Amino acid sequence: MNEELQITGHRPFPLPDKPWVMEQIWDDVLFEHWPVPEEIMEKHIPSQLTLDTYNGKAWIGIVPFWISRMRVRGLPPLPMMKSMNELNVRTYVEYGGRKGVYFFSLDADNFLAVTGARILYFLPYMNADMQVYKAEGIINYESRRKNENNEIGQFKAQYKPASRPFNSQEGSLDEWLTERYCLWVTKGDNVFRGDIHHTKWQLHKASCSIHENTMASFLPGKYLLGEPILHYSPQKHAYFWPLTRE
Template identity: 40%
Template sequence: MKEHTFVEEGSLREKRRLTTNLPWIMKQTWNDILFAHYPVPRKILRELVPKGLTLDTFYQTGWISIVPYLTSSMHLRGVPPVPGMANFAGFNVRTYVTLNGKPGIYFFGLTAANYLAAHFAKTFFRLPYFYMNMNHKKAKDLIVFESEKKSGMQLLCNYKSSSTPSLADRGSLEEWLVERYCLYTVSKKGMPLRADILHEPWLLEKAEAEFHQNTLLSNLNIVPDSEKPVLHYAKKAVVRIWPIVPVSE
């Protein structure tokens, strides 16, 4: 497949359009989210992303993002949140792909500090989910995120907001990075799969962060073009998630 180079595509409504008639199956809230975006040579990412997915780049530059956050109020459709399973810390490592004109996210790895949640997502969404002990807590205006070291992965960082919230500018790198409303993966046979994700447009804030330990990129043998990430913070997003389905032509 041809590699996609960024051009401003359609309206936000187009980017958020649903690609299935099925109802959503899960709802959750993401809280105190840090986006740490690193530019990465597209050649490196192309070797890591499955061939059935088209790598997305912003003016020929690839990007990979590390995103720690706290999940709360997670529940299946028609079922109230289950005590002990609804709230947990996690992070994901992701890059950006597109298929049939719909930009989305491809995950290299996701973690949850809840075994049942990680097992459910790994089984039903066919995602590389891992259970890991983590803490996500507030210390005055600072968010303290701490994970154990597991399978070569560890993330220890502090972060905070440093501005008021606003929508990303149309056509900006920020909009390109965060305004994506689906995830992609592939089946064991290489068939592209997609799950729609719907929430309000991101209200982003500038962020400051200090990384005490971060092995998430080196664990993937990725050396970014810059060790200094583009940082954003978001207070909250209420998210609905649809079933994962094969991508039709």
């Protein structure tokens, strides 16, 4: 099995010297973003990280998708780990001049993957019951977190592409919201970076009907009442590196 990675496309920082450890293929990715005042969002990120903003605004992102392929380097896809549905809630931060993603939650319907990511990546993965299917070009997505509070962690929507594909322009909000190549996590006083590589997103504008959404209940509800900025991408092949402590 050839594990060499062909690096293509623009990256703001070079890849780590270490080999990648995980590959995934993400399908039917929807980016939903709402602007949030900087002073509100800052209350919810670790003090070690600096909030990243675009024209003075922070953004909350809710990103549903499903994973059609997932495997550890050197191994074939394992039957219990090869696919899953995932829904993440995120904002954008930087540390040491390197911009990346900060996750508030990541819901998934694969217990083994949730457990592994919580242990190895310190990420706030949550177990959820999820159903995703496509009919007549529309993706029907429903997720209900497995917890005792039915007012938190519920999401139901239908979405589809609504334009021809395009690549974001350098410096645009489209690029700023989607082109992120690392994640940041904290554990105690320590800060860790997880590098990610993929080619630049091929995006579509999207249409979406949101029927239920309590994924960002830590924010005042008024910030998610407006129309979100929507992007859709049919598929993306991504590679992950182990965490590095800064």
